[in-house]
Every structure is written in structure tokens, then in C-alpha cells.
Amino acid sequence: xxxxxxxxxxxxxxxxxxxxxxxxxxxxxxxxxxxxxxxxxxxxxxxxxxxxxxxxxxxxxxxxxxxxxxxxxxxxxxxxxxxxxxxxxxxxxxxxxxxxxxxxxxxxxxxxxxxxxxxxxxxxxxxxxxxxxxxxxxxxxxxxxxxxxxxxxxxxxxxxxxxxxxxxxxxxxxxxxxxxxxxxxxxxxxxxxxxxxxxxxxxxxxxxxxxx
Amino acid sequence: xxxxxxxxxxxxxxxxxxxxxxxxxxxxxxxxxxxxxxxxxxxxxxxxxxxxxxxxxxxxxxxxxxxxxxxxxxxxxxxxxxxxxxxxxxxxxxxxxxxxxxxxxxxxxxxxxxxxxxxxxxxxxxxxxxxxxxxxxxxxxxxxxxxxxxxxxxxxxxxxxxxxxxxxxxxxxxxxxxxxxxxxxxxxxxxxxxxxxxxxxxxxxxxxxxxxx
Numbered sequence: 001x002x003x004x005x006x007x008x009x010x011x012x013x014x015x016x017x018x019x020x021x022x023x024x025x026x027x028x029x030x031x032x033x034x035x036x037x038x039x040x041x042x043x044x045x046x047x048x049x050x051x052x053x054x055x056x057x058x059x060x061x062x063x064x065x066x067x068x069x070x071x072x073x074x075x076x077x078x079x080x081x082x083x084x085x086x087x088x089x090x091x092x093x094x095x096x097x098x099x100x101x102x103x104x105x106x107x108x109x110x111x112x113x114x115x116x117x118x119x120x121x122x123x124x125x126x127x128x129x130x131x132x133x134x135x136x137x138x139x140x141x142x143x144x145x146x147x148x149x150x151x152x153x154x155x156x157x158x159x160x161x162x163x164x165x166x167x168x169x170x171x172x173x174x175x176x177x178x179x180x181x182x183x184x185x186x187x188x189x190x191x192x193x194x195x196x197x198x199x200x201x202x203x204x205x206x207x208x209x210x211x212x
Numbered sequence: 213x214x215x216x217x218x219x220x221x222x223x224x225x226x227x228x229x230x231x232x233x234x235x236x237x238x239x240x241x242x243x244x245x246x247x248x249x250x251x252x253x254x255x256x257x258x259x260x261x262x263x264x265x266x267x268x269x270x271x272x273x274x275x276x277x278x279x280x281x282x283x284x285x286x287x288x289x290x291x292x293x294x295x296x297x298x299x300x301x302x303x304x305x306x307x308x309x310x311x312x313x314x315x316x317x318x319x320x321x322x323x324x325x326x327x328x329x330x331x332x333x334x335x336x337x338x339x340x341x342x343x344x345x346x347x348x349x350x351x352x353x354x355x356x357x358x359x360x361x362x363x364x365x366x367x368x369x370x371x372x373x374x375x376x377x378x379x380x381x382x383x384x385x386x387x388x389x390x391x392x393x394x395x396x397x398x399x400x401x402x403x404x405x406x407x408x409x410x411x412x413x414x415x416x417x418x419x420x421x422x423x424x425x
Contacts, residue, residue, distance in 0.1 A: 004215070005215055005216075006215075006216050009216055009221050009224060010224070013224060013228050031425055032282075032425060034424070036380035036382075037385075038358045038359055038379050040357045040358070040359060040360045041360055041362060043385060043386065044386075045386075072284070074378040074380075076359060076377050076378070078360070078362055080362045080363065111388050112388065113387075113388060114382075114388055114391075124388060154368065154370065155367050155368040155369075156296055156297065156367035156368050156370075158365055159361070159362065159363070159365060161361055161375060163375065163376035163377045163378070165286065165376075165378035202360060202361060202362030203359050203360050203361065206379075207284075207378075207380040209284065209380060209424065
């Protein structure tokens with residue numbers, strides 16, 4: 001009867017679970033790493049629409065990069081109350097830091113949804129009711145992941161509904177996967193530039209989910 | 213030479229794989245748990261647009277909660293034929309209970325991952341051609357609006373509305389901590405509409421609900 005010694009047994013175990021360990025290690029980073037929120041009419045967390053004619057961050061999602069560095073992302077909103085010839089420009093952008101939990105949001109940012117985080121981390125979904133919106137400290141230069149150009153409201157049209165979802169990485173030019181760096185923090189933000197008037201958010205949704 | 217017996221080998225394997233087993237058990241519930249459909253012009257499953265001036269469910273996705281209770285979700289449609297000043301209100305909402313029954317108006321148009329346990333075997337994507345739309349006959353807690361458009365007013369020359377939404381949903385839109393749908397329950401994600409009148413036609417409709425790990 002073959003009687004393997006302990007070294008042989010260890011070797012056999014290592015062979016059987018080697019691939020699993022690698023896979024689980026990668027998956028472990030991305031596993032349940034997400035931040036999101038869905039806010040509707042009447043919810044306290046709805047952002048206030050800016051009317052200053054400047055680009056302002058009204059909401060965002062903040063997570064650490066724990067695994068692949070590639071994220072499924074979405075941003076949605078509906079605003080009402082515009083009048084003809086009012087304009088809105090929409091940007092969906094990302095910023096990153098060189099450290100976990102390295103980004104700071106101004107006090108205007110109110111947490112409205114969960115985020116996967118270690119102790120003391122600030123990950124989650126945020127909106128703002130401040131005229132100046134959310135100011136980000138410690139983040140890189142914003143990378144525009146999606147931009148609407150200038151949307152002009154037509155006669156009789158008072159509502160703009162925006163829906164966007166995609167897979168994002170740290171570069172929107174590269175033809176190969178360019179992940180956000182593991183160990184960094186990533187912010188996905190919605191910034192608006194409204195020409196003026198009194199526009200009201202009816203709903204707002206944002207999500208950022210790290211893919212395996 | 214140390215020669216471990218079978219018990220010792222089993223113990224070594226258990227030590228090396230314990231964490232992995234726990235992780236796999238968590239993933240297993242969510243694995244491939246999804247319902248979805250994509251319908252375009254000419255597809256029999258396209259819903260009929262209501263014009264009764266009341267809120268009507270035109271389509272939805274029904275699945276069982278098997279794992280995390282957190283879902284990636286989407287809903288999209290295009291309607292044509294509106295005239296100026298027509299109004300449209302769109303809500304994407306969820307209901308949950310130990311089991312959910314849909315009225316006969318709900319026609320299955322897309323797949324869903326079913327549980328082997330009755331009565332949780334009606335998972336899938338559904339649409340309706342009935343004037344009253346789909347009703348949920350065993351609904352549980354009050355529906356949660358996951359997304360709402362408010363009242364959309366068609367402007368001069370505008371006859372088409374395209375709606376696209378995707379998000380991550382849980383059993384609350386207020387909590388700042390993850391609040392999963394309860395494992396073992398069913399969840400119905402649906403699109404409801406309130407059209408002021410006229411004759412609108414769906415050009416396309418799609419919905420998806422995928423349980424995250």
C-alpha cells in the first residue's frame with residue numbers, strides 16, 4: 001500500500017487547490033465590493049439641482065479597488081421644471097487616489113447608500129444639497145467616462161431623463177484592459193451644468209460594482 | 213518519516229479549504245440566478261401601452277432570492293406615437309414576499325432561474341397586453357419605487373420616449389447599509405406606467421434582474 005509522507009500530502013493538496021486559490025484570491029478582492037443608491041420623489045437624499053451655470057458634482061459613489069479594478073457602473077436621473085432653451089450638460093467621471101480610503105469629500109456630501117468598506121472607510125453613495133455641490137480632495141484629474149454635450153430643452157419639454165450604464169476602467173482610450181490600481185480608491189461622479197432656472201430632481205440612481 | 217493516516221490527511225485538507233468552502237457556499241446561491249428578456253419591433257411579447265390614465269404594470273422580472281439578496285437590475289423601453297402635451301409617468305419598483313403570484317395577464321417572455329422547491333417555480337420575465345396590465349395577487353410589503361421619472365410631458369414635435377435605466381437594488385431605498393431581500397423569498401421587479409391617453413406603441417422593451425454574489 002502506498003503511504004505518502006506528509007510532504008507528499010501537502011504537495012497533493014497544493015496541486016488540487018492551486019487554481020482555486022488563485023481564482024478565489026482574485027474573486028475575494030472583488031467579492032461584494034460595491035456602492036449604490038436609488039432615490040425617488042419624496043426621498044430626503046435627492047440632490048438639489050445647481051443653477052449657477054457651473055459644473056457641479058451632485059452625486060457620487062466611492063469604493064476601494066480590491067480586485068480586478070474593472071467596474072460595472074450606472075448613473076440615472078430625471079429632472080423636471082426646465083423651460084424652453086434651458087440647457088443641461090451631464091458628465092459621468094472618475095477620479096482615483098493612490099491609497100485606500102484616500103479621498104475626502106466636502107461636508108456637503110451626505111451618505112445616501114451603502115458601500116463595501118473596512119473599518120473607518122467612507123465608501124458609499126453620496127448626494128449633495130449644496131449650491132457648490134460636492135468638492136473632492138485627494139483625487140486625480142477627472143476622467144470623463146461619458147458626456148452628454150449640451151442638451152437644449154425644446155418647446156413644451158420640461159423633463160430630462162438620463163440613463164447610462166457601462167463597464168469602466170481607469171482609461172477611456174486604451175484598447176486593452178487598464179484597471180484602476182488595486183489598493184487605490186475610485187470615485188464615480190455625476191456632474192451637471194445647468195443654465196439656470198429652477199429644476200428639480202425627481203429621482204437619482206448610481207451604482208459602482210467591481211467585476212471579478 | 214512522518215506518515216499521516218487518513219484522518220490526518222482529511223484534517224489537513226479541511227484546514228486548507230475551509231475558507232474556500234465558505235466562500236463558494238455564499239456564491240452558490242447567487243450563481244446564475246437571473247431573469248431577463250429583450251423584445252424588439254415585431255416580437256410577440258411586446259407589451260401593449262396602457263392609455264387609461266392610471267398606473268399599470270406592463271412588464272417585470274420575477275426571481276427567487278437564493279444568495280446575497282442584492283440585485284443588478286435594468287429596464288428599458290421605447291414608445292412612439294405620442295402627441296404634444298401627452299404625459300407619461302414611469303416607475304421601476306419592486307415587491308417581495310415568500311411567494312408572488314402574477315395575474316393571468318402576465319405572459320412569460322423570458323427565462324428565469326427556478327428553485328426546485330414549489331411554489332418558487334415561476335421565475336422569468338413577463339409582459340402584458342391587458343388593459344389593466346399585470347397585477348400581483350399575493351404581494352407582500354408595500355412596493356418600493358426604485359426609480360421614478362415624475363411626469364414627463366411630450367413637447368412640440370416629440371413623439372418618441374426612450375427610457376433606459378440600470379442600477380443595483382436592495383430591499384430599501386433609504387438605508388445606508390446593505391439591506392438585502394430575504395433569502396428564500398421572491399422578488400418582482402417591474403415597470404409601471406401612467407399614460408395620459410392617446411395611442412402609444414411599444415417599439416421595444418427589455419428587463420433584467422441578476423443576483424449579485
